[in-house]
Amino acid sequence: MHVTLLAIDLALVIEKLILIAVIVTVSLLVAMYETYAERKIAAFIQDRRGPNRAGPFGILQPVADGLKLFMKEEIVPNLSNKFLFILGPGLAMLTAMMTSAVIPWSSHIELFGRTIHLQIADVNIGILYIFGVVSMGVYGVMIGGWASNNKFSLLAAIRGASQIISYELAMGISLIALLMLTQSLSLKTIVQQQQDGLYYVAYQPVGFLIFLICAFAECNRTPFDLSEAESELNFGYHQEYSSMKLGFYLFAEYVNMFISSAVMATLYFGGYDIPFVNDAAFGAHYGQNMLAILQGLSLFLKVVIFIFFFMWVRWTIPRFRYDQLMRLGWKGLIPLSLLNMLITGFIVLLRQYGWHFS
Amino acid sequence: MQALTSRSKTVERKPMTIWERLYIPAIAKGMSITFGHIFKKKPTINYPEQTRPFSPVFRGLQVLNRDEEGRERCTACGLCAVACPAEAITMEAAERLPGEENLYREEKYAAKYEINMLRCIFCGLCEEACPKDAIYLSETFTAANYSRQSFIYGKKELLIPHPKLQPEAYEKAKGQRVKR
Secondary structure, three states, X not given: OOXXXXXXXXXXXXXXXXXXXXXXXHHHHXXXXXXHHHHHHHHHHOOOOOOOOOOHHHOOHHHHHHHHHHHOOOOOOOOOOHHHHHHHHHHHHHHXXXXXXXXXXXXXXXXXXXXXXXXXXXXXXXHHHHHHHHHHHHHHHHHHHHHOOOHHHHHHHHHHHHHHHHHHHHHHHHHHHHHHHHOOOOHHHHHHHHHHOOOHHHHOHHHHHHHHHHHHHHOOOOOOOHHHOHHHHXXXXXXXXXXXXXXXXXXXXXXXXXXXXXXXXXXXOOOOOOOOOOHHHHHHHHOHHHHHHHHHHHHHHHHHHHHHHHHHHHOOOOOOOHHHHHHHHHHHHHHHHHHHHHHHHHHHHHHHOOOOOO | OOOOOOOOOOOOOOOXXXXXXXXXXXXXXXXXXXXXXXXXXXXXXXXXXXXXXXOOOOOOOEEEOEOOOOOEOOOOOOHHHHHOOOOOEEEEEEEOOOOOOOOEOOOEEEEEEEEEOOOOOOOOHHHHHOOOOOEEEOOOOOOOOOOOHHHEEOHHHHEOOOOOOOHHHHHHHHOOOOOO
16 A cells, blocks of 8 residues: 655646746846846946946846856865855855745736646745745855955954844844734735735834845845945955856845845735735736736836835945944844834734723 | 134034934935936947047047048158157158159158057147148047057058048048148
């Protein structure tokens, strides 16, 4: 008699594999064009034109950049720890990509008589998973800086690690306030709740602001890019890297930006919900597949707006000094997020008791 | 104490107010400024496609001129080489043979005429020295190459195209520059 230990539907495996391939490809493509957008936006803000030579409007620029990185010489420093040196960028890239697994990119489509949820894994601890993976991202920076056997890289890695740890605290506490409202850790449930009511940014404006600032810090973006401060540490943790290993580090930053934009859109701005449209009625009228595509586009639009915001901030605000960074994190954001959590908890309890004390 | 200039300003060192210390209003102000810059007109000139108008006294790379019938004007007198403060010009003279009257205007011509463009300072003294209007500075100025040797321009590079055989190239090389 056969004992089926793992009763996994083969079609499900194929479906998920295709979904993973699509999402990984899309995030890499988006990251590619983020580099282009970054340069263009930087140029526009500084009254320049930006890359406009490779192809019409310079849209082939990222391809040219990627090709250039592949063609460069791979240099591994003599006295570096070879294994860790190669592990560093790999880990940075891996953690950047892994976060995309729990984000609901759209509702579901109906294909070949199957209902396909456009989310790789709807785990009921989605947010915790994201937190776990994002905290692992610091190892990419740490290991890279450590393995380079270079003082500046090591300094930068320590800076990066302590910065990410400090800001993760405030981020976590600001999220607790949100979770008190949602009563769920599953990202899909959170999106569905927002489809019916207001977006959570309306309930948690301060929490959103803290989350946004911490997301900047987690992505090592200006004004928090102290770990790659080129004027002080001449490039920071990826100073010794060349060729595609450097490319991986730079790329991981852009993938991170894409994913954290998606997380913010999901948690605070309704995820794949189409704003000002009753999604369920729309789906009943135009069909589920049409709805799913539009919802995906809606999420994508929100993500693009967030990415633009990231870049806009980068080319506006100068870098923090290290003590200012720490003061903002520990004396500014953590007390603020604690206060936000307490007030939210108070109001949630008050609502449970029917708006009166006793 | 009396200020040394009338333009000196006293710096305020008052502690920041709560509103200022919030930092967010200042960020919002800065971001609105940078956002406004996105829509500003760009001052860039897309160089190879667009060029700025030259001043009438612009001095670019030298050109060895021909007359209306396409004969070389240079007689290899050497005055340009004497006038050149950077000592960039060298030449060798040769006598015109019978049957070459359609090539060279006078009985003597420059068999070899070289300007080292890395030495040239584009002062235009060669043009002023020339009694035959044979050399003048054009509106071309971008010389790019891979080796130093290739910056020693010979007659092949310097000679203007033939005005009858290649009229368009001749006009282009001649440019809009007004001779002084």
